[in-house]
Amino acid sequence: MSKLPNITTSIFTVMSKMAAEYNAINLSQGFPNFPVDQKLTDIVAQLTKEDVHQYTPMAGFPPLLNKIAKLVKHSYQRTIQPETEILVTAGATQGIFSSIQALVGSGDEVIILDPSYDSYEPNVLLSGGIPIRIPLNDDYTPNWDLIEKGCNDNTKIIVITNPHNPTGKILSLNDIERLESILVKFPNIILLSDEVYEYITFEQKHISIHTRSALRNRAIITASFGKSFHVTGWKIGYVVAPEYLMYEIKKVHQFLVFSVNSISQAAISEYLDSVSVEEISPFYQEKEIISKNYSPTVVSN
Numbered sequence: 001m002s003k004l005p006n007i008t009t010s011i012f013t014v015m016s017k018m019a020a021e022y023n024a025i026n027l028s029q030g031f032p033n034f035p036v037d038q039k040l041t042d043i044v045a046q047l048t049k050e051d052v053h054q055y056t057p058m059a060g061f062p063p064l065l066n067k068i069a070k071l072v073k074h075s076y077q078r079t080i081q082p083e084t085e086i087l088v089t090a091g092a093t094q095g096i097f098s099s100i101q102a103l104v105g106s107g108d109e110v111i112i113l114d115p116s117y118d119s120y121e122p123n124v125l126l127s128g129g130i131p132i133r134i135p136l137n138d139d140y141t142p143n144w145d146l147i148e149k150g151c152n153d154n155t156k157i158i159v160i161t162n163p164h165n166p167t168g169k170i171l172s173l174n175d176i177e178r179l180e181s182i183l184v185k186f187p188n189i190i191l192l193s194d195e196v197y198e199y200i201t202f203e204q205k206h207i208s209i210h211t212r213s214a215l216r217n218r219a220i221i222t223a224s225f226g227k228s229f230h231v232t233g234w235k236i237g238y239v240v241a242p243e244y245l246m247y248e249i250k251k252v253h254q255f256l257v258f259s260v261n262s263i264s265q266a267a268i269s270e271y272l273d274s275v276s277v278e279e280i281s282p283f284y285q286e287k288e289i290i291s292k293n294y295s296p297t298v299v300s301n
């Protein structure tokens with residue numbers, strides 16, 4: 001008996017394998033083709049000789065939790081509590097999984113916009129919930145009328161991806177305000193805002209849910225160091241959520257991974273002292289930089 005009878009191997013696995021077989025450019029999976037910053041690999045080399053090889057505390061390596069709080073403050077002017085509102089996860093995917101498993105029960109509905117990152121739906125199915133898939137408009141904006149119609153007393157979570165995968169679309173202020181107006185009418189719905197591409201934006205910055213006072217106290221926000229620092233294989237990210245939600249999410253996290261691998265946590269923690277996230281977007285825009293060795297500016301304290 002299968003718990004996921006209609007789910008097959010992820011499209012990312014299928015397409016990445018085919019791209020390797022046919023020597024094709026792999027546009028399916030979000031990982032870059034340029035080298036990791038040498039500063040980061042140097043930090044890892046050094047850390048392997050240090051005392052960072054045992055389990056970290058369940059929620060994360062404490063210095064990293066503090067640095068994440070600083071990063072969120074720096075990027076979005078939001079103050080969050082490192083001890084209670086941040087969870088370091090094995091990639092954003094595990095944060096999304098733990099959040100949905102912790103909060104969605106049998107018969108609960110979860111609104112997912114179509115198309116979207118493919119982990120959301122199986123997650124909901126595994127939790128016994130019902131995915132309600134709502135297609136994006138032709139211009140890839142969310143169809144808020146349909147979303148509002150899709151909300152009811154059984155709706156537990158609305159998932160948004162901003163910036164969006166696979167379209168790259170960023171939600172406008174109008175979109176966010178429309179979302180806020182819907183959620184005012186449904187005070188029990190939790191927002192899951194997947195913001196793994198937060199620093200990979202082009203013409204304009206995205207509006208993070210961190211900046212929305214009407215939403216952030218009922219929102220789970222996911223982030224990915226793998227995406228931001230082009231170390232996708234490290235599978236390291238984090239979740240920010242208010243304590244009442246995080247308390248539940250940690251219950252799943254502790255029995256899924258307990259803690260995320262210590263060296264990558266320590267390495268990212270140290271790297272955050274010297275990297276400037278503002279340089280990530282221009283870096284992507286100026287592709288010629290790729291051929292020169294990427295090294296972001298050191299920020300002095």
Ligand SMILES: Cc1ncc(COP(=O)(O)O)c(C=O)c1O
Pocket residue numbers: 029030090091092093094117161164165194196223224225226227232235236237
């Ligand atoms: C929208 C979205 N969320 C999450 C992830 C996964 O992030 P991570 O590698 O940190 O688990 C991806 C990866 O493609 C993604 O596109």
